[in-house]
Amino acid sequence: MSYKKETPLANAVFWAAQKGNLALLQLLLNSGRVDVDCKDKFGTTALMVASYTGHYECVRELIMQGADINLQRETGSTALFFASQQGHNDIVKLLFEFGASTELQTKDGGTALSAACQYGHSDVVETLLKNGANVHDELSDGATPLFLASQEGHVTVIRQLLSSGAKVNHPRKDGTVPLWIAAQMGHNEVVKVLLLRGADRDAERKDGSTALFKAAHKGHNVVIEELLKFCPSLGLLRNGSTALHAAVMGGSVKTVALLVGANADPMLPNKNNDLPADLTKNDRILRTLKPHISNRESL
Structure with a gap:
């Protein structure tokens, strides 16, 4: 947290609060010479x-x-937001005892719940949900608490949110769903949980890519194995390419082998009429593709 202290007494109050010096804080507040809600230029208290x-x-x-x-600070953050962000569940509970609101948002739409989910503080998430936090909160870009938890790989939080009614396929404004972002980041356990809870295996982002396409490009093979259990599309996507093309471009031999083994078609061209083999000079990848190309050509 960055803050600017405005007066010597406010300086001392902020210092005492930051360092946990209760005796000094009491002395200053009991002097009657400083407002308990004194703020810096950014609205920090x-x-x-x-x-x-x-x-x-x-x-x-x-x-x-x-x-x-x-x-609220200039950014919109509150004491509850900061305690939730940092995982101080005892303070979160204390703030609720004295009327903290879960509805106040930062300028980008962030709430105490979205902050706790992003940082994986499952105990705080539980406390917030029990005290009325909205599982459907959205940042200004449309990201939900579930999206943020999926992006960061917090499986326990994801289960909490889904059990509280979070929508597993709710997209960000650019069309990115939690499954897509989890696949991109390589969070295989998150991918598994989301799929089991009804995530659309073939949900496309606005650019036409799917979770499998992105995982293939990144070479996240364990993620790909989880996705393949749910028979995602191996064909031409709306972006004009296939997951196999993405795998070849990503350069992972194992990823290419995984997809070919799942019956991805090495003879299916992309929108530019390029076969996957046309996109690489990697001998190991070409050898992985060649037997399947030869078998199809001989039919």
């Missing part, structure tokens, strides 16, 4: 600082001294 750094007793003292729980 001592309560936000203590919540971010995880100093429970300082948070409690500030609340008892009358700190406004739901003040």
Whole structure:
């Protein structure tokens, strides 16, 4: 957290909150010479600082001294947002005891729940959901808590969100669904869970690529093995290419072998009329493709 201290007393309050110096914080607040909700130029308060750094007793003292729980920083962040982002579940629970709101958003649409999901704090996620956090929250780009958890590979959080009604196929504004982003990042356990919970194996992003296409290009072979269990499309996609073309371009012999073994057609051209073999000079990949090409040519 970055903040700018404005006055010597505010400086001391922020320092005490950041360092967890309860005695100094009490001394300053009891002096009557500093506002418990004093802010820096960005709207940061001592309560936000203590919540971010995880100093429970300082948070409690500030609340008892009358700190406004739901003040928002210039960015829209609140004390609850910072505590959730950092995984301080004891502070999250304390803030809820005194009326913290789950509905306040940052400028990019972030909420305490989206922050906790992004960083994988499953205990905080549980507390937030129990206190009314909206599992369907979206960032300004359309990313949901489930999307963020899928992107970062947080399987436990994903299960929590799905059990609370999160939509497994809800896309970001560019058409990217949780399965696609998990496949791109190589999170095979996430891919497995999403597929078992009804993720569309062939959901296309706006550019026409699928989870299998992206995993093939990246060479995420364990992800590909999970996807192949659900018989995804091996044919020509809306982007004018196939997963096998992507695998060849990615340069992984094992990935090419996986797809060919799943009956991907090495004789299927892309939109430019290129066969997968036309896209590489890698001898090992060409040898992997050649027997299948020869077999088809002899039919």
